[in-house]
Amino acid sequence: MQAIYNALFFAFSLLYLALLSFDPLMISWLIKILPILILVIAVANTPVFSGRTLLLLALALSATGDVLLEQDLFIFGIGAFLIAQLYYGVFFARNWSSVMTRWPISGSILIFMLAMAFLLSPHLGELNIPVFAYLVVIGLMGLLASQSTMPLKWSVLGAFVFILSDSLIAIDRFLHPLPLSSYLVMTTYYCAQWMIIQGALNKCKSA
DSSP: OHHHHHHHHHHHHHHHHHHTTSOOOTTHHHHHHHHHHHHHHHHHTSOOOTTHHHHHHHHHHHHHHHHHHHTTOHHHHHHHHHHHHHHHHHHHHTTBOOTTTTHHHHHHHHHHHHHHHHHHGGGOGGGHHHHHHHHHHHHHHHHHHHTBSSOIIIIIHHHHHHHHHHHHHHIIIIIOOOTTHHHHHHHHHHHHHHHHHHHHHHHHHHO
């Protein structure tokens, strides 16, 4: 069954990416969240495991953020994704290992987030507080993922790719327009969500 979910996820992801070349449709927001809804169904249809509700809430808030961003409601979209990252962070915290687990990855995430904060700070204006709050939360999510017992393939890698995806949004919006930014952001975003969920489901099935 998981193979079917994966096939549907990637099919709907490619559909949305293909539609980016055309004028937005009335239902673009729905097409955008279809891959996330497939992940919701995949998690919901998995036998109960610790943290399942947290993953469902994170995915639901991510879909909400997608819809809000599609409607150009940037601040509200950030808010929805911030809460989603909190749920992911709590999920990783519940699978805590130690601060020494994968410490090179943790150090790299910390350095990367500090660099992003330094680069963005002169350009944020009135969005300074919400953007920095989001940087702190997603950075913490990445640190908790790297220091958890979750598999490096795929969950920890997914957390890092999520950070990369949101960093691309920040760079494109506040620093310098990126070529093909929509494709880069959405490709990394879909991959990140899939990786986190794939790793979590694989771990719960092997437990």
